[in-house]
Amino acid sequence: MKAEILDHANLMQASEFIAEMNALPECHIGYLGTSQNDIFQSLEEMSRDAESAAFIIREGDVLAGFLGVDADLYKGTAELWGPFIQENELMRLLWEEALHYFEGKLHSYFLFSDTSNHAAAEFASKNGFMLQSAQTYMELKENSSNGFRKVSLLPIHFHSEFIHLHDSLFPHTYYSGEEIIDRINDDHKVYTFDDADGLNGYLYAEYNREGKEGSIEFIGVDPGKRQKGIGRNLLEMAVHDLFMNSGAKSIKLCAGTTNGKALSIYKKAGFKVERSLNFYKLEIREKEQ
Template sequence: MPTISRMQATQIDQAAAFMAQFQHDPSTHLGFAGPQAEQIAQTWRELEFPIEQQFALAFEADQLIGLIGLEQISDTGRAFLWGPIALGEHRFELADALLAELLPELQAHVTMIDIFCNLQNQFVRDWAARQQFYQRNTHAILSYKRSQLTEHVTTGDVEILPAELHAAFCELHDQLFPQTYYSGSQILERINHDRQVFIIRDGEQLLGYIYTERQPEFAEAGIEFVGVTPAARGRGIAIKIMQHCLAWIFSVETIQELELVVDQDNPNALKVYERVGFTLLHEMISLRRDVIAQ
């Protein structure tokens, strides 16, 4: 019988390596994790709550055969489910048991649990249905490579988000992306040398923005959010900020590729990314289970 226990901080590297080995096959690919074990481990070490409250592992004869995570976000009422990964003949039952281990840790403010996995990951999709998750959206993960970069013309129109527009940024972001994984205030807290918000404004009016993160130590980068006020759409603002953003990302010589996620039911956004040069890398699906207060 497998032994199920909470992940300890000393087990993060082992568990991250276990997860990473499944990230290169669409049939086992999970959306919240990157392809590198070191990157997954770093993400887990930066979680809001202690790791032993959010991850469970399954061992059989000292062999790691299962993993699940329930990352809770205090400001949004959401929890993100990492996995499940479960091996063996009774993998569905194992995944059930892993989740049951963590559910008592669910904070009272959490009202929904979200899964994000590859459309071809049939095991997770079937297990999610068994656990009463329902489909929300399909998404595209798009890729842009350094070799595609041209000499983009960047002008003074694009700038780093100034302090006087913090409130306007939070209002616009939370309006465009309600209940997403980072609120406007959380993005402001994350800003540093390699995490930036670039904007275009008209005087004191914010017209559009991009939030992007790069990780030179892992040679990776991503565009997390792109937003334009409804009144300013159709003026090429998103493309202009994105071109500036690409130049900033690839100013780090080690980065060769970046990725972003877009809803497949958002054809206007898809057209913008295609015009810039992004191509399809993965098709993903988001699933949700509502949490009923006890």
């Protein structure tokens, strides 16, 4: 039995396999949804991405294991979509195949799994991943926006202030301030709160038109301007815009499990806890690959 590259002909079978497993807390991986259609679309995008790859193991005609590597070769990083397995021994085969395939090209791997996914936790421990944080996944499914709310978006003259604030609050995160600026469009927005002193806070959100789903990615407030309700106002602004102007049916976010103040704000805004996840990171030297 050995791992092989997932080809386009097997995307439907793989999406069925992942959807069945990812619906279970004990198997859940946070980078993928639970809808088979959404997962199929994600696998299609991965199959068209020359930098990424997915690996499967079969037992006869039955799919017994899957591991996707959503890679960014420029950064040298990758998110792991899995491992999804029927037997623990298959994890080793999938991981060894992935490491061999990306040998010398990647230095950081990220794993985001449900706290109930003990198999993923064991995989992380055995392979040198370090637990970075615990995250609480929340979702708002009802339009809680009350009436008209002015929407303030990041103007060009605040770009440098935004980059400085974001990079100081969230160093080494998945999007730098400059990367967020480059992503801004009708569906990727930076909401702002400012006064005569300049930029006091911001919220970066993305909207998925196909899924009619919004996601709150970052909320940042100048440390000297906290305890003034800025974060709450930014959240209300983004929720209003996503529901009323973009047409979102739901809004999702992740917050640090230990960040009680932020969780309290989100709960008061109507967000409900959906699941808790652990974020792991592996730094790997080239010679180890």
